[in-house]
Every structure is written in C-alpha cells, then in structure tokens.
Amino acid sequence: MLLVTRVKLSFMMFLEFFIWGAWFVTLGTYLLSELATSATQVGVAFLTQSIGAIVAPFIIGLIADRFFPAQRILGVLHLVGAALLWYASVVPDFDSFYPVILVYMILYMPTLALVNSVSFRQMQDPSKEFPPIRVLGTLGWIIAGLTIGWLNWEQNGNLGLTFRMASIASAILGLFSFTLPNTPPVKGAGKASIGDMLGLEAIALLKNRSYLTFFLASVAICIPLAFYYNFTNPFLNELGMESAAGKQAMGQMSELLFMLLMPLFFVRLGVKKMLAIGMFAWVLRYAFFAFGDIEANYWMLIGGIVLHGICYDFFFVTGQIYTDNLAGPRFKSAAQGMITLATYGVGMLMGSLLSGVIVDAYQSAGGGHDWQSVWLIPAGIAGGVLLLFLLLFKDRTGGNKAVEENPTIIASGTTEVNSLS
Incomplete structure (x- = not known):
C-alpha cells in the first residue's frame, strides 16, 4: 500500500471514531442535566444506536454494494450528519x-x-495491514474523551459543545471522503434479499447447541452492556468525579493493551475460558461500580473502567473469532452480520429500554440515584448469563486452533463489530 493511501485511511479512521466518541460517552449526562430528561428518555435516546444497527445492512446492501462508490456515500452521510449534529446542539428539549x-x-x-x-479494498493482506490503521479509530475515541475532560465541559454545563465538536469533525471527514481511494460497487452484485442483508443465511449455525448457547449469551450480555454505555458517565459525574469522560478513555486504552495480549491468552485458554472470563469481568465491573465511591473506594471506579478491555475483547472479539471459525468460508460475512444484528441490534435495544426504567425507579427525592442498587441489577444479569453459559457451552470446534496457527486473526476478528470501542 502506498504511504499516502495509508495516511488517508488512518486519518479517516481517526475521524470516524472521534466523531462518535465526542458526543456518545456524555450523552446521558447531557440529557439528564441540560435537557432535564428522565433516565427512561436517556435509554430511548441510546437505543437509536440499535435502530441504526438494524437499518445499516439495508443501506449497505441496497446502495453501497450495488450502485455508488463507498467513499462517496461515506462523504454524503457525514456531511448530512454534520448538519444534524449541529442542530442537535441547539434544540431546547427532548x-x-x-x-x-x-x-x-x-x-x-x-x-x-x-x-x-x-480500507479493505486497498489492501493485499488485511490481517496485517488493517490493525495499524484501525487502531487510529480507538485513538480518536480516546482523544475525544480526553478533550472533553481537559475542557471541563461536564462540570461547566457545556456538553452541547460536544455535538458541535463532533459536527465539525463530521464535516471535515465528509469533505475528506471524496479524496479517498475509489471504492466502486462490487461487480456482478445481484439483487439482495432481506435475509442476505441481515446475514440470516447463517442461521444454520444455531443448530449447533454450543453456538446457540453462545448466540443467546451474546444477546443477553448486551442487556447489562447497555447500562455501562448509557449511564456510566452520569453516574461518575453524580458522584463528583472530575473529568469523567477523560477517565473513561482509560477503558479504550485497556482495550488496546488486551488486544495485543489476546493471541497469547487465546492459545493458552481456548474459546470457552476466554468467553467466560469476559463475562465474569462484566460481573466484577458492576460490583466495583456498586460499591465504589469518590473517596476510599475510588480505585473501584477506576477498576470498573479499566476492565473494559477484558469485557470487550475477551467476549466480543473472541466471539467474533469463534463465529468466523465455525461458519466456514461460505457463511463468514453472513454469520458476522447475524451476530452483529443480534447483539448491537436486539440485545442493546432491550438493554437501553430496561436500563432507563431501572435508573428512574431508583431515583431519590433529591434528584440523585441509588446507584448501588442500579449497578447490582446488571451484575446479577451478567452473573446469570455466565452461569448458564458455563453449564451449557462446550467448544468442539477447535476454535483456538486457527489463532494458534495465525495470531493475526485477532485483528481481522474485530472489524465487523468494533462500534463502542
């Protein structure tokens, strides 16, 4: 790959995730404090991600893969998105x-x-060329959080500026996208059925009892996942943590570290233990949040944030690799599409609705919340999912063999669902 192409793709990835991280992390705090919403409304706002995840395959399958170059569609979507984000910063109510x-x-x-x-259309060997480019996306998310913390927008009540910052970045990426390498539609692409776009042709994988167990566990674990994404920032700010968004960026830093260590862990532990450790990390994270505070147990709050690397990498990335290995060449893309729809579509949608109702139920008369009771609920859900998984899942696919032979599969396994990183 030419150096200029590598630089362009890296800058594209940086902006793509900077835009998201610039407003998404602090959305709950913005809605509760500046638009005076209920926690239920916060959950409804966050489930727009799930609706977007469900609709996305239709846009990609019907338009990007068949009619127009991908870089032009990317540019148009981000330019329109820039206008929407700016408008979102000035509307007066929910x-x-x-x-x-x-x-x-x-x-x-x-x-x-x-x-x-x-990115992939410019690469000869994506498993080696993609990770150094994709890591700029995680760096963009981190920089966005650190910027919000450095400017002290949370404490100053200026979180509306996060949407404007994201809007400017979206406009830059929208214009920049038209300079990206040409990525024309796939030649010979025929008509796509709804099943093709949603990955439903891979539904045969669910006949495997252990994969069905993993699939259902993936949907269920996204319910407590929604609690983290939707309410961690309001929780930390309510406790009085300074630069909460900046400190939350430590979660993405740990994700980078554990991503580098995953090939070693995968070979030593195998699929079942990796998935189980990832789910146990969810239980531990919420227990830390339940019993942590801004004084003596401050370390628990930081520990709960840093556990993000294990929570995400050990369960979601391992699960993507397990799915890829089990699916075989014919159903690889379809299988990843199916698990993406199930987790970030169905699972996160249920979690977003449930989390808001629960946080509202534990709101105190003074406007605060009984956060200990709130966090023990997703801890219990994650613990129940872990227990059932340990009892029912048996890996007979040799899921770690492919990684043992080619550790770079870890990198390619992150490409389908790296959205909340």
Whole structure:
C-alpha cells in the first residue's frame, strides 16, 4: 500500500471514531442535566444506536454494494450528519432532540461498515495491514474523551459543545471522503434479499447447541452492556468525579493493551475460558461500580473502567473469532452480520429500554440515584448469563486452533463489530 493511501485511511479512521466518541460517552449526562430528561428518555435516546444497527445492512446492501462508490456515500452521510449534529446542539428539549439523533444514527451506523470497506479494498493482506490503521479509530475515541475532560465541559454545563465538536469533525471527514481511494460497487452484485442483508443465511449455525448457547449469551450480555454505555458517565459525574469522560478513555486504552495480549491468552485458554472470563469481568465491573465511591473506594471506579478491555475483547472479539471459525468460508460475512444484528441490534435495544426504567425507579427525592442498587441489577444479569453459559457451552470446534496457527486473526476478528470501542 502506498504511504499516502495509508495516511488517508488512518486519518479517516481517526475521524470516524472521534466523531462518535465526542458526543456518545456524555450523552446521558447531557440529557439528564441540560435537557432535564428522565433516565427512561436517556435509554430511548441510546437505543437509536440499535435502530441504526438494524437499518445499516439495508443501506449497505441496497446502495453501497450495488450502485455508488463507498467513499462517496461515506462523504454524503457525514456531511448530512454534520448538519444534524449541529442542530442537535441547539434544540431546547427532548421531543425536538430525539428525532434528530434518531435520523443521525440511522445515517452514522452504516459508515462503520463503509470505512472498513474502503480500507479493505486497498489492501493485499488485511490481517496485517488493517490493525495499524484501525487502531487510529480507538485513538480518536480516546482523544475525544480526553478533550472533553481537559475542557471541563461536564462540570461547566457545556456538553452541547460536544455535538458541535463532533459536527465539525463530521464535516471535515465528509469533505475528506471524496479524496479517498475509489471504492466502486462490487461487480456482478445481484439483487439482495432481506435475509442476505441481515446475514440470516447463517442461521444454520444455531443448530449447533454450543453456538446457540453462545448466540443467546451474546444477546443477553448486551442487556447489562447497555447500562455501562448509557449511564456510566452520569453516574461518575453524580458522584463528583472530575473529568469523567477523560477517565473513561482509560477503558479504550485497556482495550488496546488486551488486544495485543489476546493471541497469547487465546492459545493458552481456548474459546470457552476466554468467553467466560469476559463475562465474569462484566460481573466484577458492576460490583466495583456498586460499591465504589469518590473517596476510599475510588480505585473501584477506576477498576470498573479499566476492565473494559477484558469485557470487550475477551467476549466480543473472541466471539467474533469463534463465529468466523465455525461458519466456514461460505457463511463468514453472513454469520458476522447475524451476530452483529443480534447483539448491537436486539440485545442493546432491550438493554437501553430496561436500563432507563431501572435508573428512574431508583431515583431519590433529591434528584440523585441509588446507584448501588442500579449497578447490582446488571451484575446479577451478567452473573446469570455466565452461569448458564458455563453449564451449557462446550467448544468442539477447535476454535483456538486457527489463532494458534495465525495470531493475526485477532485483528481481522474485530472489524465487523468494533462500534463502542
């Protein structure tokens, strides 16, 4: 790959995830403090991600793969998104805010697949060339969080500026996308059925009892996952943590570290133990949040954030690799599409609705919350999922053999669902 192409793709990835991290992490705090919403409304706002994830395959399957170059669609979506984000920063109430952010997420979620498509089409060996480029995306998310913390927007009540910062970055990426390498539609692409776009042709994998157990566990574990994404920032700010968004970026830093260590762990532990460790990390994270505080147990709050690397990498990335290995050449893309739809579509949607109702139920008369009771609920859900998984899952696929022979599969396994990283 030419150096200029590598630099362009890296800058594209940086902006793609900087845009998301610039407003998504602090969305709950913004809605509760500046738009005076209920926690239930916060959950409804976050489920726009799930709606976007469900709609995304239709946009990619019907348009990007068949009619127009991917880089042009990427540019148009981000330019429209820039206008929507700016408008979202000035609307006065939730009733005006929600439809704007809903349309935005329907447009944004397909861009996650588009940036991967643009990248892969320029590569001879994606397993080696993609990771150094994709890591710039995680760095963009981290920089966005650190910027919000450094500017002290959470404490100053200026979180509306996060949408404007994201809007400017989206406009830059929208214009920059038209300079990216040409990525034309796939030649000979025929008509796509709904089943093709949603990956439903891989549904035969569910006949495997252990994979069915993993599949259901993946959907269920996304319910407590929604608690983390939706309410960690409001929780930390309510406790009085300074620069909460910046400290949350330590979760992405740990993700990078554990991503590097995963090939070693995978070979030593195998699929079942890796998945189980990932789920146990969810239980431990929420227990830390339940009993942590801003004084003597401050380390628990930081520990809960840093556990993100294990929570995400050990369960979701391992699960993507397990799915890829089990599916075989014919159903690889379809299988990843199916698990993406199930987790970030169905699972996160249920979690977003449930988390908001629960946080509202534990709101105190003074406006605060009984966070210990709140966090023990997702801890219990994650613990129940872990127990059932340990009892029912048996890996007979040799899931770690492929990684033992080619550790770079870890990198390619992250490309389908790296959205909340």
